[in-house]
Amino acid sequence: MSRSAEFYGGSDRNAYLHRAWMRRGVPDHAFDGRPNIAIANTASDLTPCNAHLDEVAQSVKNGIYEAGGIPYNLPMVSLGETTVRTTAMLWRNMAAMAAEELLRANPVDGVVLLGGCDKTIPALLMAAASVGIPAIVVPGGPMLNGSFRGRPLGCGTGVWKLSEEVRAGGLSDAEFRSTESSMIRSRGHCNTMGTASTMAFMAEALGMSLPGVAGTPAPDSRLLELSHASGRRVVELVGQETTPADIMTPGAFHNAIVALAAIGGSTNAVVHLLAIAGRLGVDLSLDDFDRIGDGVPLLVNLQPAGEYLMEDLFRAGGFLAVLNEVRHLLDSSTVTVSGRRLVDELPTEAVWDRDVIRTATEPLQPDAGIVVLRGNLAPSGAIIKPAAASAELLRHRGPAVVFDSVEDMRARIDDPDLVVDENSVLVLRGCGPRGYPGMPEVANMPLPRRLLEKGVRDMVRICDGRMSGTAYGTVVLHVAPEAAAGGPLALVQDGDLIEIDVEARGLTLLVPEDELRRRTPPTQLKAAYASPKRGWEQLYIDHVQQADTGADLDFLTGATGPAVMRDSH
Numbered sequence: 001m002s003r004s005a006e007f008y009g010g011s012d013r014n015a016y017l018h019r020a021w022m023r024r025g026v027p028d029h030a031f032d033g034r035p036n037i038a039i040a041n042t043a044s045d046l047t048p049c050n051a052h053l054d055e056v057a058q059s060v061k062n063g064i065y066e067a068g069g070i071p072y073n074l075p076m077v078s079l080g081e082t083t084v085r086t087t088a089m090l091w092r093n094m095a096a097m098a099a100e101e102l103l104r105a106n107p108v109d110g111v112v113l114l115g116g117c118d119k120t121i122p123a124l125l126m127a128a129a130s131v132g133i134p135a136i137v138v139p140g141g142p143m144l145n146g147s148f149r150g151r152p153l154g155c156g157t158g159v160w161k162l163s164e165e166v167r168a169g170g171l172s173d174a175e176f177r178s179t180e181s182s183m184i185r186s187r188g189h190c191n192t193m194g195t196a197s198t199m200a201f202m203a204e205a206l207g208m209s210l211p212g213v214a215g216t217p218a219p220d221s222r223l224l225e226l227s228h229a230s231g232r233r234v235v236e237l238v239g240q241e242t243t244p245a246d247i248m249t250p251g252a253f254h255n256a257i258v259a260l261a262a263i264g265g266s267t268n269a270v271v272h273l274l275a276i277a278g279r280l281g282v283d284l285s286l287d288d289f290d291r292i293g294d295g296v297p298l299l300v301n302l303q304p305a306g307e308y309l310m311e312d313l314f315r316a317g318g319f320l321a322v323l324n325e326v327r328h329l330l331d332s333s334t335v336t337v338s339g340r341r342l343v344d345e346l347p348t349e350a351v352w353d354r355d356v357i358r359t360a361t362e363p364l365q366p367d368a369g370i371v372v373l374r375g376n377l378a379p380s381g382a383i384i385k386p387a388a389a390s391a392e393l394l395r396h397r398g399p400a401v402v403f404d405s406v407e408d409m410r411a412r413i414d415d416p417d418l419v420v421d422e423n424s425v426l427v428l429r430g431c432g433p434r435g436y437p438g439m440p441e442v443a444n445m446p447l448p449r450r451l452l453e454k455g456v457r458d459m460v461r462i463c464d465g466r467m468s469g470t471a472y473g474t475v476v477l478h479v480a481p482e483a484a485a486g487g488p489l490a491l492v493q494d495g496d497l498i499e500i501d502v503e504a505r506g507l508t509l510l511v512p513e514d515e516l517r518r519r520t521p522p523t524q525l526k527a528a529y530a531s532p533k534r535g536w537e538q539l540y541i542d543h544v545q546q547a548d549t550g551a552d553l554d555f556l557t558g559a560t561g562p563a564v565m566r567d568s569h
């Protein structure tokens, strides 16, 4: 018996209750056992990147009806990356938990996951993995390209660049502000290879989207066509009893990691993929990103690593054309929600602009994988994205300049008395999952103004937080354990020498062990994370795990499955 039939079937009082209250627009045949499909919809006016998803939902609905299913709009917790405080990452697990429980509690047999802005697709995939009902992702698509003074202006990446130009004295405040509308030109998520674009591509590489949908611009009519097709397809998935665990196999994660490197994707994909794998019981580790991504070339010339924007990638052939260039590196056994193997979905002759999508033999960079660094400063690992870093800083030794919080960094970074030069290593701590709490995107901290004025544009930065997928620089991030969880990052002092060696995978604090044993974390650092909280924040601090395993809550890893729960009356 299907899940929905367990609610609606029969003639007892509870079946009456379930049916009767639904009879406001829902026809009688909705209760005859045909697939009831939730449209998990993260549309919200306060998540501007997803505000258009109600229109997408309508196309999905039409497809579901056409295939003989019954669609239901199910509003989800929605997270606007640029709107919510303290950081959307604090709420990702809450959104995932709410989605999981709503899907399990309701009379639905399958689900279409509508996301876009950074945390929305990861949260929905985590939920679908834990519920285990047939699911398909429809990403909301990127915005149209922005431009400023004739040059591409990418979401996020442009903000970081222009704000540094303002600080360096090259751009006025008024000019800076005038770029807002030319950067954000339309509906859709960020148009750079930031986290939203990356996670849409990750969903497709995992096999959870119909091939070709990820990267379709939000205003493009083809997005609605593919939304309609996704609605049709989910009804078939229910009939075939295809679950997310059937699709998101270890091979699918292998393909996602290859794709992550080839597109030069966001470092945030690391925590999200680890968290999704944790829900499925797939044995994925931080080191798998380094191992599988090693030697994968960077093929996509998109900001922040390159020049172009998402509309250009779509015009040049799109994500599947990129994957075709690394076909030989993919696990050929994985099957997507289309019912076909991923490798059979790849076009063989479909690159229309070789400046945007490069060949594996003439890539943008020969090796684009995320690198995992370890050492006495990050015993459980830290990551760096060499493709977004400065080559000359990938092996570097310099004295630490330490900040105990984002506020501390902002208060002192431009202080003329700050002892810092271009060889310094900027250390920002108290920004991990527990310490902030929520692991904000602050690791790409701004450079001191007087160094900017000297022309310095990159320095080694180390942080237990994350950075925006639209950001760039020689940034070592996701340091685990974080300072607030007893990690050695808490023991670094101004002037300590730190050595980073990306080729050797090393991150070393050059301070003798006995000296480190004598040190204790500064009291202000402890105070930041020990102050009493309530509600979700307290639950989160008590249960969040470290970045190296995906920063999920300890009691949310794994799956409970789709079993229908006890009745309510």
Ligand code: FES
Binding pocket: 049, 080, 081, 082, 116, 117, 118, 155, 189, 190, 194, 196
């Ligand atoms: Fe929503 Fe970038 S802020 S995708």
